[in-house]
Amino acid sequence: MNTSSPKRWALVSWAVSLCSVLPVFALLLQSFAPDTALFEHLWATVLTDYIITTIALVLLVLLFSTLFALPSAWLIAMCEFRWRKQFQWLLMLPLAMPAYVVAFIYTDLFDFSGPVQRFMRAVFQANTPVGDYWFFEIRNVYGAALMLALVLYPYLYLIARTAFLEQGAHLFQVSRTLGKSPWQSFRLISLPLCRPAIVVGLIFIGAEALGDFATVHYFAVNTLTTAVYDSWLGHGSLSAAAKISILMLIGVMGLLGIERWQRGRQRFYQKTSGQLSRFQLNTRQSVAAVVWCGILLMAGFLVPAIILVDYAIQYFSVAWQSQLWLVVVQSIWLALIAAVITTFFAIIFIYTARLSTKPSSAIPVRMSTMSYVLPSTVLAIAVLIPMTLFEVQINNWVEHLGYQAPGLFLSGTVFALIIAFVVRFQAVANGTIESSFLNISPSLDMAAKSLGKTDLQVLFSIHIPLISKGIFTAILLVFIECMKELPAALLLRPFNFDTLATYVYQFVSDEQLEQAAVAAILIVLAGLYPVIRLTKTGKINNE
């Protein structure tokens, strides 16, 4: 029985994973349709610019996020300073802010016609308009990258902080006693040890940046997603759009492959190291640490939050609608259901990969991760293709049997939304669960098995308790993402059904965020509890 068990796990894994990759296959099929003329046109005109901008955007977002996240994670994990405990969770708050809301607020704030520049003109009495004084241009690739990094860095911060905590201080201290400077020790010991974790964080962030359309569009930055939307909506060629999306996907998969290959077969199984003694920062260092964390918190959360509250108060009569309560309840349930399913699948995938030494056993995980890179609206269409195909077949069949056709029982209901969320955010859950599993030494599995436990029993009695925090983290992360998710929700929701995000969007799309300020605040509030819990679950016993 034990010999066939991994096969059964593999079977389930493959089945679920194949289902979740169907949309990507559908796009792939779509992309085979010929449209050379359009491609040649794009290539001859704007595509090179788009590619350069895209690469610049993704690199800048990664750079800014690393710059924001790693120092803060290091400070919080390894050093002791005033308000450290508070900053530990405060620094996670930007994750609760939808990027399109932050983008709106900041472009409005720093535009030539925004309050900041108006104030400057009033102070310096610059009457002659443009060009009289220097002010940074917010609507360019730097502005867009900065904005995306501000809301995305918490991913890396969360993962890196946990990784720093888990590696403990002893290795670092050994390095220090051997005469290396703090910076050398950080570079030679701490950083390489959490490289897998950092890479996971950067992958999330990179994929988000690559697939983003709403935010970059706001900043008048044209990336490959612009090309995707133009070919689809402008030139009416879904196949060209599919082609570009698939190329983006291949590019990312290639980079991932290189990273994995380069990291090789290094594995670190960490035992939680006893008492972690933090470095006590001196006064000057403490002030610097507080200022650094404070600036991040201000820029990523406080400023947008305050502006939202201000809008909400000014426009309360239009911004508050009693039906919002229903929308809140709907959004939360939907996000929660999707988060639980996604995490459940992730456990199956990762455990299957763990059970077997064959490289092929990891394919289901990798496969189900792919759709994360696709622009969300394209993914929504991609989800619709196999789903409606299936429904139409069932309907035809039922009608053929002489009964009344059931109609669109998937795509016409909230199932479509749940499925789209699960497909889109599987990568988030996979990454979190995978890194939790990695910390459990395989010797535990072997010990349990030698005592005659089945694979399922091992999973429930050994792994699930050990990764319970990881499970919780995965659920919370996916939950937050689902609450903010927009393009798929917009297209796939049933009649008269709003999530908070779609509710906000109908106003944001008309650049009237003020009127949806209350709903936007509700999205943030719904995300706050999970975000704060996230930091708590990341704690280990020495806190």
Add this chain to the structure above:
Amino acid sequence: MTNRLISMIFLLLITSVSNSDTQEVNIYSYRQPFLIDPITEKFTEITGIKVNIIYAKSGIAEKLQREGKYSPADLVLTSDFNRLLEITEKGLTQAVNSEQLNQNIPAQYRDDKSHWYALTTRARVIYASKDRIDNTKQLTYESLASDEFKGKICVRSGKHPYNISLVAAMIAHHGEAETKEWLLKVKDNLARKPQGNDRGQVKAIKEGVCDISLGNSYYFGKMLMDEAQKPWADAVNIIFPNQQDRGAHINISGVAMTQYAPNRDNALALMNFLSSEKAQSLYASLNMEYPVNSKVAPSKMVQSWGEFKADDLPLTTVVNYQFDAYKLLDEVKFDL
């Protein structure tokens, strides 16, 4: 907990799956709900027919296509002509025979094969700074390319459907080569990279970033009605271009019935209602658009902008040039 979870899922489903007992009509809409809710609410009040709406910014045509004959949608509402024609040309609509529609909507605003119907029209106007631009009578789309406006023009993305339609009309009138020249010069005259929406350009004029912008006519009314935006609108004049020659470019919002509309009668009732005097005057007073029904006058505010001559080039001709418009915009890298 499990039970509550399950019952909640069912509750979610019940709220979403349509109930076949009640009289209803289902709409896929490219127009924002807050623009049409007041009108559909009136319809429900009068007829008792419930109106269900999904609003999406893109992908409705694909969705309809994929759903095929099981699609629950009865009507599609669009905010521009391109997308109205797109669903018609993809064969996703059906012809509607209604004496009332034909009476309410003039022939140039409906399909000869009765697939699509315009509900409102709007002009693509020029907004010009009150302080800095005189001689507004001479303003034409062509004049935006002249040297005197160097660094003085603001515009939203050239790829927005409203601008695509204008560029397509330029191609229809002047041919591709001349339009490309024009686009290059306009791009050269821009005060900043294309960005934001039509209102944002007026705000930029108020702040002195530029002196001239393109925008849809109804935004002027919308801004005047909004306390925070009124100062922007007060800083500009609304100019209907090309009044000495062919007239201002106009676009439409419209409606079409889907090929497999399950609630055909109700859908027809709603279409008739949307073209009726009651609904048309709501469109006029709430959205500041021009009603297509000639028995309904534009709102007082819209009338105060004066009458204007509209380009009578049929939109069906304009739409033939939309792909060329896209190509030209890419070639001159208008948005970059």
